[in-house]
Amino acid sequence: MKRAFALLTVPALAIALAACGNDEGSTGHPAPSHSMPGHSASPGGAQAGPHNGQDVMFAQMMIPHHRQAVEMAGLAATRASSAQVKALAADIKKAQEPEIQQLSAWLRSWGSPVPSPGTSGMGGMHHGGMDGMDGMMSEKDMKELEAAKGRAFDKAFLEMMIEHHEGAVAMARTEESAGRFPPARQLAGKIISSQTAEIAKMRTLLKQ
Numbered sequence: 001m002k003r004a005f006a007l008l009t010v011p012a013l014a015i016a017l018a019a020c021g022n023d024e025g026s027t028g029h030p031a032p033s034h035s036m037p038g039h040s041a042s043p044g045g046a047q048a049g050p051h052n053g054q055d056v057m058f059a060q061m062m063i064p065h066h067r068q069a070v071e072m073a074g075l076a077a078t079r080a081s082s083a084q085v086k087a088l089a090a091d092i093k094k095a096q097e098p099e100i101q102q103l104s105a106w107l108r109s110w111g112s113p114v115p116s117p118g119t120s121g122m123g124g125m126h127h128g129g130m131d132g133m134d135g136m137m138s139e140k141d142m143k144e145l146e147a148a149k150g151r152a153f154d155k156a157f158l159e160m161m162i163e164h165h166e167g168a169v170a171m172a173r174t175e176e177s178a179g180r181f182p183p184a185r186q187l188a189g190k191i192i193s194s195q196t197a198e199i200a201k202m203r204t205l206l207k208q
Contacts, residue, residue: 051181056112058175058184059103062191063115065171066096066103068136069164072157075146079153084205088198089157095194099187106184135167158202165195165202 069092076089104114137145137160148156168191175188 049181049183051106051110051184052179054175054178055181055184056107056110058171058179058188059107060112060115061171062168063100063103063107065136065164065168066100067117068142069161069168070096070100071142072137072145072161072164076153076157079146079149080157081150082154082205085154085157088201088205092161092198099191102187106181134170135164137164155206158206162199162202162206165199169195169199 073089073093073096076086080086080089107114141160145153145156145160172188172191172195176185176192179185179188
């Protein structure tokens with residue numbers, strides 16, 4: 001009986017997964033939701049599920065955006081003079097590195113390309129390199145930040161990261177309103193709340 005059950009469920013699972021694929025080429029009408037027993041809808045879920053082109057775009061754009069934020073935050077450990085700036089940078093790095101892994105897992109589960117590390121950072125894509133890539137620093141910005149030290153670094157880091165966070169919040173708001181994959185929309189909400197709070201904190205630090 002167990003073998004017969006397995007033979008029945010495998011084709012059914014394949015059909016369910018196919019139905020849950022990327023619907024970027026759909027007519028624009030929402031497809032019926034498909035759920036799979038035993039899979040949670042938590043932001044950490046990597047399962048394939050009902051999603052649309054906006055979900056794919058959100059993940060593919062947020063990955064290089066987060067990578068640049070992590071790169072910027074990594075500079076603070078040896079260049080910042082303010083303990084508060086160093087702590088904030090460490091928090092940003094700690095929060096965004098797992099989110100990069102999460103977004104990458106979703107893209108793989110959807111059969112969509114994961115941006116390579118070379119598409120962000122010092123030698124890759126920067127502000128203006130992709131339509132809608134809000135808040136990305138230019139190569140010149142990144143070199144200036146890398147060269148700065150002490151209080152000059154603190155000021156440059158805070159100003160750049162505020163702009164960077166504002167871009168991420170804008171991207172996340174679009175995902176919240178137009179995305180279809182529940183875990184991605186939940187992550188977007190988390191990004192909005194956490195990075196809005198960090199923007200307020202950075203503005204306060206700039207005034208000190």
